Amino acid sequence: MNEKNLEKSLRAGDFEAHRPHLRAVAYRMLGSLAEAEDAVQETWLRASAAETGDVENLGGWLTTITTRTCLNALRSRATRREEALETTFGTGRPDGRPNPEQEMEAADAVGIALLVVLDTLTPDERLAFVLHDLFAVPFDEIATILERSPASARQLASRARRRVRGTTPAAPDSSRQRRAVEAFLAATRTGDFEALVALLHPDVVLTADPAVTPTPEPVVVLGAHTVARGAMAAAGRAQFTGPALLDGILGLAMAPLGRLRLVLAFTVEADSGLITAVDVIAEPERLAELELAVA
Incomplete structure (x- = not known):
């Protein structure tokens, strides 16, 4: 040249x-x-x-x-x-x-x-x-x-x-929800079992639809320690999980390479700020019904 x-x-x-x-x-x-x-x-x-x-x-x-x-x-x-x-x-x-x-x-x-x-x-x-x-x-x-x-x-x-x-208005008082969800993600990612248990209500209920496990029927897990152990077992998933608005309420979305695989919807008790319920959704039909937006 x-x-x-x-x-x-x-x-x-x-x-x-x-x-x-x-x-x-x-x-x-x-x-x-x-x-x-x-x-x-x-x-x-x-x-x-x-x-x-x-x-x-x-x-x-x-x-x-x-x-x-x-x-x-x-x-x-x-x-x-x-x-x-x-x-x-x-x-x-x-x-x-x-x-x-x-x-x-x-x-x-x-x-x-x-x-x-x-x-x-x-x-x-x-x-x-x-x-x-x-x-x-x-x-x-x-x-x-x-x-x-x-x-x-x-x-x-x-x-x-x-x-x-998104078109769904965010929940009016979401600060308590945000603190709980972000702390749940941080504890899961770092493997901090005690911190995770402290976020969960003693009678917390986790429900996972059949596409999560997969199983023929939804899986129901009861109690803070049992739910925390399950979260620790799935810690690898947390590495590609982040906060997202799910129908206007802050939850978590797992999406390797930007492809949505499942979401976690949380119910947080107003007085204590503890997580009382976790709904893990992976069925394509249920995911399609959710309006997911940037928090």
């Missing part, structure tokens, strides 16, 4: 300066760190093969390539997403790609509930919301990527925003 062409080509150092931003965009678009890394690598391959002499905004140009790559992935994701779940949570990632711990950290940073809600959007809605609401990209640029009008791009983002916020 001669000197003139070298000046028009993307240098690796320039691309690496933009990699964290591109990874952040791709992760929010795809909900999987491994898939986001693939999208960013695809961006590098495409960009490094192109001439950049006429590119005025390198970051914007790279973001456009990344989001178009993600959009294509979203539009053809149905089968690949299930394969990704099996690969990531089955045998591990000896090839150096993101492992479950890294995926967990990324999900925590963005928010489990947001990833779940984003997964319910159409690819175009997801792109419009992520680029505009999370990265302040103007609608005229989003419209170009989607090959739509700016007004259409604005409508897509607005529909997505309503889904993220």
Whole structure:
């Protein structure tokens, strides 16, 4: 390559300066760190093969390539997403790609509930919301990527925003509920059995639907110590679990790679602040009936 062409080509150092931003965009678009890394690598391959002499905004140009790559992935994701779940949570990632711990950290940073809600959007809605609401990209640029009008791009983002916020009003006095739910999650993640027991009413009732275990009938567990032991046994699930509004009431959603697997709905006693009931829901029909929104 001669000197003139070298000046028009993307240098690796320039691309690496933009990699964290591109990874952040791709992760929010795809909900999987491994898939986001693939999208960013695809961006590098495409960009490094192109001439950049006429590119005025390198970051914007790279973001456009990344989001178009993600959009294509979203539009053809149905089968690949299930394969990704099996690969990531089955045998591990000896090839150096993101492992479950890294995926967990990324999900925590963005928010489990947001990833779940984003997964319910159409690819175009997801792109419009992520680029505009999370990265302040103007609608005229989003419209170009989607090959739509700016007004259409604005409508897509607005529909997505309503889904993220939910339409069910949050419970009027939710501070006690929030403290109990967040403390339950923290104690489960850290394996603090005594702290977990202290959050539970002595006569707490946990009900898990048949899809949780699975069993032919719902499972009912009684008593603080028994419920706490069950929660400790399922501590691995807590690593991909985060707060979410379930029909306006704060609960927990478990969603590896942004795919909703189950939710925990809590009943908290008004006077004591103790958890009196836990409903674990995993049946697809019941999950579909819930309005899940970002807390």
